[in-house]
Amino acid sequence: MQVVFLCLAEKWLALSLPICAVVIFIVQRLYLRTSRQLRFLELESRAGVFSSFLESVEGLETIRAFGWADNAVRANVSSVDQAQRPEFLLLCLQRWLGVVLDLLGAGVATPVVGLAVSLRGRGEVTGAQVGTALNLMLVANSTLLKLVESWTSLETSLGAVARLKGLQESTPSERGRRGGLEPSESWPTRGCLDLRGITASYRPGSVAIQNLSLGISAGQKLIVFGRTGSGKSTFLLTLLRLLELQSGSIELDGIDISQVSVDLLRERCFVTLSQDPLLLSNETVRFNLDPDSSASDETIVSALTKTGLWAHFRSSQLGGAALDRQLAMFPEMSVGQMQLFALSRALVKAATLRRDAGTRPVVLLDEPTSALDAVTEAAIYRIIDEELTSRGHTVIIVAHRLGVLRWYMKRGRDTVVEMVNGKFSPVDFE
Template structure:
């Protein structure tokens, strides 16, 4: 099978999957189709109204007949208006409803995908697919498809009425049909290919904008605006160049269709005019024939234009379905093992892991480590030693290539993901805060927590005082990613959230790195209380955290270099002794 045929097959499969979202709304589809048939029938009937007005009204010089047929014509117009309202409402409703369903389905799928997917795919480009592509699909489902069906009915009905009115003149029009279809087929393929390219370029532009604006302080701090402007301009021009080619192909297609169709109408008027002069047909018949010819011609032209929109929609559907079909590599087992009471016993046995982007480099290399319930284990080592990767594996953000992690003697891959992750409270090096109130952010771990519980957690993390100094206290709205708060304030909110989670195992990834000396002291006191009777894994370089741990594991290039207390490691581990010496030296300098 050629690449072209594979792409066509994939595109049709994507369209078929997207169309499945319409299936639950069969009743609304029926309403839309009935309204569509009704309006098309009324429009076609107007041609006969015109014939009667001319032949029975104007030609007979009868005011009564003229008034009668004008009245019929106005009734048809009113019926057409009512039918158009009904069609527009239900078709638009259907488009809005289906796109809302697709958006929800895609988001519900994305939010459960393993984090590795978002490392391999730009989040901002995914965001663009959920916005720009969805908007295009919405337009097509809620407008273009209806428009195409309406014009198809008008074209078929118009051709039927053309034959009924005058078969000889109709033959002249039908000669041009193959001449219209051929350019549609030729240019349609080009438009479809360029539409996909155009959507990819637009998604890249959107992703770049989001990335730059999301890091605006860094951009301005390094005076990078002029470079970003040039880069953005280049991307916009590339998108414009593809769009220009797509527009050119569509314009040529529409122009050819109009020339051919209207040329046929002109030829028909000349032949028909001679027939009227010679008395072979009436003026009303010619007027009706012209009306139906224009209906058929405009329908064919409109269909050729809508085909371009449908081809763009096919590209959007393909990109959207790609997201929906993205496999989730990390899932709960079909039959999960029941989790007993968790005290925090963790056993890591011969664990090996490499990221998919670097399959030949082991981030965790044959690691064996036992963590006892209730102990505080510090993980130290140089950057790239595998400390944060180990946290990711404990939370099953990734699965190891070999070896195992057992929680309370059960392999974590046999546990339900939600049950597993409820056992951990994570405080990362970069605090994750969301747009919303401070109270909402603290309740992220426990949505049902009372105000008293939230305040108690904030007090334990020494965040209550600065929260009360904010304009609306716990109801103060934060900007994106906690914009407006200091690094230390963000970190204390993250610690308060972990306290509120009340999980049996704590994962602290440089949890106090952003705090000043005074804040760190008080938070350390709070953490000491929090860590009682809990298993705690701490990634830290600060001596205060390392020295207070029950044991310290020294990692180097994903391997366990040594394990013991601070005093033991100073004697037994040259790597730890070197790290400790550097910390002591920096402490003296400070």
């Protein structure tokens, strides 16, 4: 509409619009080529700031213990300084674009004003026509300038979208690993595992575990220990199919787990307890224990009582209130209590699966006592032995050392293997 009005007012002034469009097109091409790269550099350098900050927070105890505070401060300041460089250059480039576009508008307005002054008094062009044409031309050029600024801002902001798209394309997806086999609703009924020459790796040319073969009977406790990097956690990832096998097979109660949907496998067949349990403090205690809302109140209270946490929740909430109100808020807990809470969640899930479907899921414990004292460690292993192993669940425990775990081993039922360089080595624990 601005172009139409400009043509109606003074047709010869509308000839400046194509010229302005060509100039603006050239300017935005030059600007985008630089600003897009600066935006990428800014995002990359900002990631370095976040990494440096998070590493400092997570290693704060070590930094203070070794007196590395000054070095950590210098590293953080250096990362912030590096992150400011592309951002400062990007701001300078934006100011350059603004100056160029403003100069273009001034370059168009100046000839119009000069023409109006030179033709004054001749009667060929009235002041109203010149004023109308000049106003419309400036408005039309302003519209073009805003279009360029918005377009360049959009192009620059698409850098974040490009990073997300690259992450999506480079990250393996589980959509193609659904599996076509539909086992019975009561599977697994026993929890018998059979490993047949399994080999897995994170990247080509580097094998994490190789040629593992082992039969794990139903209700057996398998203890896997070894040094850091020996492949213990990788072994658990293969059971959950978070890491696919290169060769071999894993059978659970006679069914190859690679033929089963990963959702069904993780929901029904395995109960996991990691060394760093995920707890949502902004959610209720009930939600953290039973996200699916499938467990009864008795099951939740029983699990908390067995781990010794029920008294803590009752004392921190309203003592005589209803169960929903007692479990409405998530209280502060120590590291040991968080491990016991994660164990309570495993007990709730195992009891719910036994009651509803009659299944016996395999319990996977990845260093469940890595940051606990000897008393709490003994309590956790006692609960595992009484509430899981004695109830027929197959339990696989990954640990750095045997320690207190020796007290709860039984010959003929439990098996201890040492993992060295991705291979199993049987160990006699007596």
